C-alpha cells in the first residue's frame with residue numbers, strides 16, 4: 281500500500297490546482313528519509329495516483345537495488361561490468377537515439393557499419409569492406425540470425441535441386457548455450473546433439489560429422505564453451521567436414537558461436553585458426569557486451585560473403601534519401617551500446633584489447649592454480665583459452681560445490697556450481713569468469729574466503745549437503 285498523504289497535505293488533489301503552495305513546498309523540502317513516500321512500502325501492484333518528487337523516486341529505487349549486490353563480485357556473468365567514464369558519458373549521451381532509425385541517425389548507422397567492417401577484418405573475412413553483418417541486442421539474437429541464414433541457404437539449394445525441405449536439422453555439441461536450444465524450437469529445426477563423453481568437455485568433430493546428412497543446415501562450433509571456457513577445435517571440425525564432403529558430397533557449413541571467444545582469440549591466440557580463414561566458416565557471432573567490453577546489450581553477427589545471407593532475410597529501410605539493408609529480429613533499441621563498442625574499438629585498438637585480455641588471463645591462471653592448491657579441487661579447465669576456468673571436487677564429501685557457492689554469497693561472491701550437460705550430468709563443476717576489473721587482489725580475497733568456508737565445513741562433520749540446488753544458471 282502506498283502511504284496516505286499526511287494531514288498537513290490534506291488539501292491536495294490529483295490535479296493539485298487547489299493545493300496550498302506552502303504545503304506542497306513543505307512536502308518536497310522535507311529531509312529525504314522523512315518524506316511520506318519513504319515511510320511506507322513502495323508501490324508494487326498499481327500505478328500510484330499521484331506524483332512523487334524525482335529525488336524521492338530515485339532514492340526509493342536506488343536503495344532497493346542495493347539488494348542486488350555488486351556486479352563486480354558476480355563471477356558467474358560473462359557480461360561487461362566496468363567501462364571507462366568517457367565511454368559511459370557517450371552512452372549517456374546516446375540513450376535517446378534509436379539504433380533502428382537509420383534515417384534519423386545516419387551517423388550512428390555509420391558507426392555500426394564501421395564496427396561490422398572492423399570485426400570482419402579481425403576475423404579475416406575475404407572482403408571485410410563489403411561483408412554483410414549487423415549489430416544485435418546480444419549473441420542470442422545474433423545466433424538466431426546466423427541459424428536462419430543457414431536454414432535459408434540450405435532450403436534454397438534443396439528447392440533448386442527439387443528435393444524436400446521438410447526436415448532441416450542442425451548439429452551442435454551438448455555444451456552449446458541455451459540460445460541454440462531456443463533456435464531449434466522457435467524456427468522448427470531438428471536438434472542433433474553430440475553428447476560429451478568421458479573427460480572430453482567439448483564437442484568431438486568426428487562424432488559431429490557422423491550426425492550430418494543431406495538435411496543438415498550446418499554445424500555450430502563454440503569458441504569458448506559456456507561451461508568451461510575451452511575453445512572447440514574449429515579447424516579440426518572443418519577438416520573432418522572436408523573429408524565428409526569428399527566421401528559423400530555433403531557440403532556442410534559451419535557457424536562459429538564466438539559469443540566470448542571471437543573477441544578474445546584474435547588478441548590472445550592469433551595463431552588459432554577458427555575464423556573466416558576456414559572457407560567452411562560461413563558466419564560468426566559475438567557478444568560485444570562480453571569480451572567486447574561493453575555493458576549489456578550488444579551483439580554482432582557477420583557473414584563470410586554476401587551470398588551466405590539469403591536476400592529474403594534482408595529488409596531495406598529509408599536512409600538519407602536512399603535505402604539501407606537491415607536484418608534484425610528486434611526493432612527498437614538504444615544506440616548507446618553500439619556507440620560504446622565503436623569507442624572501445626578505436627580507444628583500445630588491438631594492443632589495448634590484448635593488454636586487457638592478457639591481464640584477465642593472468643588473473644585467471646593465477647586464481648586457478650591457487651584454487652587447485654587448496655587440496656580438495658581438481659581443475660576441469662585452466663583459464664588458458666578464455667580467462668574462464670572450472671573445477672570439480674576430487675572426492676565426494678559431506679558438502680558439495682553448491683554448498684560452497686551458497687556460503688560464498690555471505691560476502692557477495694557469486695561463483696556458480698552446475699551440472700555438465702549430457703552425457704556428463706554426473707559431473708558437477710564450479711566456474712569463475714575473470715573479466716576486466718577483476719584484480720589479483722580480489723582473486724586472493726576469494727581464495728581466502730574459500731579456505732575459510734572449507735575450515736567451516738571441516739568443523740561441521742554433521743553438516744549435510746543440500747546437493748543439487750539448481751539455483752544458478754549459466
Ligand SMILES: Cc1ncc(COP(=O)(O)O)c(C=O)c1O
Nearest residue numbers: 418419420457459506537539567
Ligand atoms: C557460447 C554462448 N553463446 C551464446 C550466448 C548468449 O549470449 P547473449 O547473452 O549475448 O545473448 C552465450 C552467453 O553466455 C554464450 O556463452
